[in-house]
Every structure is written in C-alpha cells, then in structure tokens.
Amino acid sequence: MEVKTKQYLILHPRPVYIIGSGKYGEKENLMAASWVMPVSEEPPKVAVSVDRESYTHELIEKYGEFTINVVEENYLDEIWLLGTTSGKEVNKIAKTKLTVVEGKKVNAPIVKEAIGILEVKVTDKVDIGECRLYIGEIIYAEADLEKYNLRYGWNLRKAKLIHHLAGKAFMTNGKVLFPKTE
Numbered sequence: 001m002e003v004k005t006k007q008y009l010i011l012h013p014r015p016v017y018i019i020g021s022g023k024y025g026e027k028e029n030l031m032a033a034s035w036v037m038p039v040s041e042e043p044p045k046v047a048v049s050v051d052r053e054s055y056t057h058e059l060i061e062k063y064g065e066f067t068i069n070v071v072e073e074n075y076l077d078e079i080w081l082l083g084t085t086s087g088k089e090v091n092k093i094a095k096t097k098l099t100v101v102e103g104k105k106v107n108a109p110i111v112k113e114a115i116g117i118l119e120v121k122v123t124d125k126v127d128i129g130e131c132r133l134y135i136g137e138i139i140y141a142e143a144d145l146e147k148y149n150l151r152y153g154w155n156l157r158k159a160k161l162i163h164h165l166a167g168k169a170f171m172t173n174g175k176v177l178f179p180k181t182e
C-alpha cells in the first residue's frame, strides 16, 4: 500500500543521540536527534539534519560546531525531554539527570554520562525543506572501552543503545545477526 505521510518512518528504527551545541559555560543546549549519519571515512565526516526553528540550529550557526553523544537506555526519559522541549524556552539540561562538560577540542558541551562522543566542526551546510543538513568533520572522538571495541564497535551485551521507532516508541538491542559468508 502506498505510504503518503511520514515516509521516513520506513527507515526507522534509527539510533537516537544527543546533539550538544553552544559554548560550554555560556550558552549550552542539548537536543535529541535520530537523523544523524556517517558520510565519509577519510576525512571522518558525519551529517545531522537539524530543524531551522530549533535552538540547536541557532547555536550551531553561531559557533560552527556540535557534539554527538551516545547515551544508554537508562537515559530514555532525558532523550524524550530533550526531544520535546526547546532550549529557546527552558533550560532543558537543568531538568535532566545529565551533566554537561566542556568538549576536548570544541567549545560545545558534551554529556558526561555518554558512553560515546564525537566532537564535530561544521564544514558544509545544505538547506532541505524545514531543515539544515550540517556536515562536519570529527575532530575528536571518545568511547567507553568497557563497552566499545576499536575493531568491532559496540559490545551489545554491555552497551544498551537506544533506537527511535516512531512517536513515543523506542527500542534497544535485540539479537546480533551475522550474514552467511563463503
């Protein structure tokens, strides 16, 4: 049957992250985002699509950098709050159990409780519909090596990652599958 609305949901569930923007100690904001993807390995670049009405958009425009923070399922309520209220109106961070600290190579805030962090400087922008797609270079990255392996990535027995399905529905790790190989 043809799908005429919210076609993007066909591509969900998608991992959900926290985007940190602004300048640590001055103007800080966090928002939930699932429209995030790697776009090149050399140089290491990622892209995130950000609504132009969001406070995150305002801050990324101002400072030209952002962070991508991976939190686990115990912070689902925080993800929901960060994804349903705007830093333009409330100090969201103060309403969560999360703590922000300064990035190592960017001024944008990072989430202390995150098990993975990318610090990104914007290199390209493309306006698409209501959003601005920010493409940026990863200038520093960090992961919790109790839960992450430099070759194989996340250890899903330990890292309880969050994926967004639709609306208020989220999921976490199920089965790990491997394709048949010769």
Ligand SMILES: Cc1cc2nc3c(=O)[nH]c(=O)nc-3n(C[C@H](O)[C@H](O)[C@H](O)COP(=O)(O)O)c2cc1C
Residues within 6 Å of the ligand: 016, 029, 030, 031, 032, 033, 034, 035, 036, 049, 050, 051, 053, 054, 055, 056, 057, 079, 080, 082, 083, 084, 085, 086, 087, 088, 164
């Ligand atoms: C699970 C989830 C994923 C989201 N993904 C995105 C996204 O990729 N891009 C975006 O612009 N907004 C996304 N949002 C909506 C923003 O988080 C929301 O508009 C937020 O209030 C913006 O906050 P700000 O104004 O403080 O920047 C998402 C919300 C949720 C709950």
